[in-house]
Amino acid sequence: MDRPNGITVANPLTLLDKYLGIVLQLVGQATIMFLQTMRYIFRGELSLSEAFRQANMIGLGSLYVVGVTGLFTGFAMSLQISKELAAFGADTAVGGVVALALIREIGPITAGVMVAGRVGSAMAAELSSMVVSEQIDALKIMRVDPVQFLVVPRFLAALVMMPALSIYSMFLGLGGAIFIAQAKANIPPETFLDSVKQTVVGTDFITHIIKSLVFATIIIFFSCSIGLSARGGAEDVGHATTRAVVWTMTIIFIVNYIITALSPLHAS
Amino acid sequence: MTSQPIPPSSLPSFSKASEPMIKVEGLRKSFNGREVLKGISFEVFPGEMLAIIGPSGCGKSTLLKLITGLLEPDAGKITLNSEQIGLVFQGSALLNSLTVRENLALALRERKLPKREQDKAIMEDLTLVGLADYIDSFPTQLSGGQQKRTSFARAIVNDPQIILYDEPTTGLDPVMSTVIEDYMIELEKQLHAAGIVVTHQFSTWTRTAHRAILLNQGVVVWEGKPHEALNSTNPYIIQFAKATREGPMLAGKV
Numbered sequence: 149m150d151r152p153n154g155i156t157v158a159n160p161l162t163l164l165d166k167y168l169g170i171v172l173q174l175v176g177q178a179t180i181m182f183l184q185t186m187r188y189i190f191r192g193e194l195s196l197s198e199a200f201r202q203a204n205m206i207g208l209g210s211l212y213v214v215g216v217t218g219l220f221t222g223f224a225m226s227l228q229i230s231k232e233l234a235a236f237g238a239d240t241a242v243g244g245v246v247a248l249a250l251i252r253e254i255g256p257i258t259a260g261v262m263v264a265g266r267v268g269s270a271m272a273a274e275l276s277s278m279v280v281s282e283q284i285d286a287l288k289i290m291r292v293d294p295v296q297f298l299v300v301p302r303f304l305a306a307l308v309m310m311p312a313l314s315i316y317s318m319f320l321g322l323g324g325a326i327f328i329a330q331a332k333a334n335i336p337p338e339t340f341l342d343s344v345k346q347t348v349v350g351t352d353f354i355t356h357i358i359k360s361l362v363f364a365t366i367i368i369f370f371s372c373s374i375g376l377s378a379r380g381g382a383e384d385v386g387h388a389t390t391r392a393v394v395w396t397m398t399i400i401f402i403v404n405y406i407i408t409a410l411s412p413l414h415a416s
Numbered sequence: 417m418t419s420q421p422i423p424p425s426s427l428p429s430f431s432k433a434s435e436p437m438i439k440v441e442g443l444r445k446s447f448n449g450r451e452v453l454k455g456i457s458f459e460v461f462p463g464e465m466l467a468i469i470g471p472s473g474c475g476k477s478t479l480l481k482l483i484t485g486l487l488e489p490d491a492g493k494i495t496l497n498s499e500q501i502g503l504v505f506q507g508s509a510l511l512n513s514l515t516v517r518e519n520l521a522l523a524l525r526e527r528k529l530p531k532r533e534q535d536k537a538i539m540e541d542l543t544l545v546g547l548a549d550y551i552d553s554f555p556t557q558l559s560g561g562q563q564k565r566t567s568f569a570r571a572i573v574n575d576p577q578i579i580l581y582d583e584p585t586t587g588l589d590p591v592m593s594t595v596i597e598d599y600m601i602e603l604e605k606q607l608h609a610a611g612i613v614v615t616h617q618f619s620t621w622t623r624t625a626h627r628a629i630l631l632n633q634g635v636v637v638w639e640g641k642p643h644e645a646l647n648s649t650n651p652y653i654i655q656f657a658k659a660t661r662e663g664p665m666l667a668g669k670v
Contacts (some may be wrong), residue, residue, distance in 0.1 A: 200514075282509040285486050286570075289503050290523045 159347050174395065175178030176406050177377060178369040181410075185296045195301050202305035206267050207285045210313055214262045218317030221254050222246070230325075230333035239333060243340035244347025246325045251352045252411075255318030258402055262317075262365035263310060264396040268371035271302060272392030275375025284376065294376060303368045310364035318356065355411045362407065363400050370396045427626055430463030435497055437462050437610030438483065443492035445478055452478050454634040455492070460525055462577070465611040467625035467642065469656065471665055474631040476614040477506070480582050483612070498578050502571030502609075506583040508563040510555040516566050517541065517551045523573050530543055531539045541569040544606075545599060561592040568599055572607065577601065581613040585620045593619060598626045618657065630656055632665050 188194065230242045278284050287294050322344070326335060329335040371392040378388045436459035443456040452475040460466045468476050481487040483494055484503055510519050520538045529537065542548045545565040547558075555563055564584065571579060581600065583592040597620055604611065605626070615621050621628050622642040630638040630653050638645075638653040645657045655663025 278511075281507050282505045283511055285481075286503075286505060286509040286511070287522075288486060289484055289501065290524060291526055 163318070165277075170276045174370065174373065177260075177373040180297055181299060181373050182365070182369050184293075185300050188293075188296045189304070193296060193300075194304065195297070196300035198297075199304040202302050202307050204347045206263065206302075206305050207309035207312060210259075210263055210266055210387065213260050213266055214313045214317045215320050216414075217218075217258050217262055218320040219324040221258055221317075222250065223328050224320030225249060225254065225321070226325035226328035227332055229288055230329040230335055234333040234335065239335045240339055240343055240401035241347075242329055242333070243326075243343030245343075246329075247322060247344040248352065249346050250318050250321045250325070251348060251356050252408070253404070255321060256314045256356055256363060257313040257400070258321075259310065259360060260367070260400045260404075261397055263313060263363075264367050264371075264400060265393055267306075268367045268396045269389045270313075271368070271371040272375040273385055273389045275372055276378030276388035277382075279376060279378045280381060280385060287316075291333045298366065298376075299372045302372065303365070306364035306368045307361060311360040314356065314360035314363075351412055355407065359404060359407055362403055366399050366403060367396050370399060418581070427465070427601060428463060428608070430461055430608075430626065432461050432463055436460060436495075438612065439493075439495040439497075440479075440483070441493045441495075443479070443482060443494065444484060444490045445475070445487065446490055452634055453489075456628060456631070456634075456636060457492075458636075458639075460610045460612060462610050463604070463608045464627065465600075465613060465625045467621035467628035468612060468614045468631060469616060469621050469628055470631035471616065471656070474644065475581055475634050476616075476631060477633075480580055480612065480614050481482070484580065490615045496578060498576070500574055500576040502574065502576035502579040504564075504567050504571045504579070504581045504584050506586060508555070508560075508567040510563055510566055510570070513556050515552050515554055516547065516558075516569075516586075519555070519566065520570050520573050523570050527574070537573055538569075541573045542566075544572075544602075545569045560594065561588060564588065564592075564596060568596075570631065572603060575607065577609050579607065579609045579611045581611065581615070583615055583617075584613065584618045585615065590619075593617065596620075597623045618659070637664075 198415050225246050226242070229245050230239070233239055233242050233245070275284075278298075284294050287297060287322050326337050326340050330337060374392045374395065378384045438458075438460040441455050441457050445449065445453040446447075456479065458466065468479060470476055478487065480503070482489050483496070484501060492516055510516075512521070514522065517535075517538055520541065521534060524534050524537060539548060539551065542551055545568050547562060547569065550558060550562065550566075555566065558566065559646070584600065585596050588596060600611075600613070600620075601624055603609075613620065613624055622645070625642055628638075628640065628642050629636050630644070631653055638648065638650045638656075640648060640653070645653050648654060651664050655665050
């Protein structure tokens with residue numbers, strides 16, 4: 149479609165078709181990689197030393213960013229909620245409201261987004277540069293499956309470290325929330341924690357863990373499949389890194405809603 | 417700039433009496449509708465080193481990737497008489513997260529050797545390429561020439577019957593190029609493997625190969641012994657060997 153000024157405007161249906169194709173291809177690649185990984189895990193063909201190395205990279209390397217974002221999210225939420233509820237005389241509900249938000253949504257999402265940004269991008273960059281520098285071809289020549297050698301240890305490491313980071317983020321957020329609630333709305337920590345105990349149930353923690361495990365799976369398989377499908381030269385490394393961050397974060401937010409909607413508290 | 421080719425007698429001899437170790441028949445490959453290889457055929461015998469030469473983009477590296485199975489041909493047939501293949505990559509392609517020892521051990525993984533035997537094989541190979549002292553170094557701690565030599569060691573650690581070199585001297589200084597070429601000749605003597613070297617470096621194909629084929633735009637335009645190249649009447653090999661602009665290659669494109 150040509151406009152009078154000469155600018156070509158793409159047909160929306162063509163664009164939709166193009167992007168749907170990209171999404172389906174990416175989801176297909178990630179799913180195949182997931183199935184291959186599960187096959188290696190069930191066969192016990194694992195490199196635990198590499199998994200420990202990756203766990204160190206994912207977990208310890210992310211402690212600072214996940215901690216700081218979790219803490220400041222707790223500060224901000226408590227600042228918003230405690231003053232409003234205290235004004236209505238509902239200061240005994242502050243802890244419950246903040247805790248629910250942190251445990252069900254903010255904790256896993258914050259950790260997921262930060263790990264996607266830090267670890268997912270690094271993995272896509274590393275794997276795509278290995279493709280460009282023919283290291284992946286070298287593995288294939290040596291009959292070493294790149295999925296077994298590179299993806300399986302990363303997945304195992306992420307399965308352990310993501311829930312740990314998510315819980316860590318949640319506790320720091322709660323700590324920050326307690327501090328701000330007392331400092332800005334004069335709500336004692338005991339009152340805050342009583343409210344948390346009365347509101348939060350076991351299902352909330354299960355939802356939290358399920359979300360962090362699903363986010364770990366999304367980050368690893370989308371980042372690794374984007375990295376390993378890179379072609380061309382050095383500029384493809386940059387493209388792969390950007391694509392990994394954009395796609396994993398987008399999918400994390402979509403899947404977060406789906407899990408929330410399917411959780412027992414909302415499904416009925 | 418060209419150097420004098422070494423006399424063919426400096427290379428180990430080979431015989432065509434046995435079955436070819438590599439047989440390529442009518443190989444075709446296209447990318448995005450552009451045919452890169454247009455029906456290539458050749459044979460390589462045990463102990464023979466074949467040079468595949470030609471200008472950049474003529475399909476040399478694609479040919480190697482087809483032989484190693486990294487790419488699938490559109491048409492044609494590749495017969496390899498051995499599953500033990502060693503490949504020396506242009507950019508070394510060592511795994512940066514692993515030490516030199518671990519890089520070589522990865523190549524030995526399928527053989528499931530006891531650790532003592534594995535270490536012995538690795539040390540022998542590294543001694544051959546003069547890198548025994550660097551066994552626990554990471555690739556990023558090595559120079560370009562050392563990385564290339566480690567790549568050699570990795571390619572031969574399994575005692576391959578077929579050894580392939582992708583631009584082994586590209587990007588190296590002339591002295592290091594000569595060192596690498598000497599290693600290639602030494603390996604020909606020790607392994608007696610069938611080899612293919614893809615290169616456009618004059619000294620590399622004239623010093624290390626028994627025979628050469630010149631590719632241009634996906635077809636073989638010359639085949640012969642390296643020391644015959646400069647005396648040939650074939651305009652393609654004359655232009656390529658003398659590195660001049662005058663000739664049929666790139667005519668009208670420069």
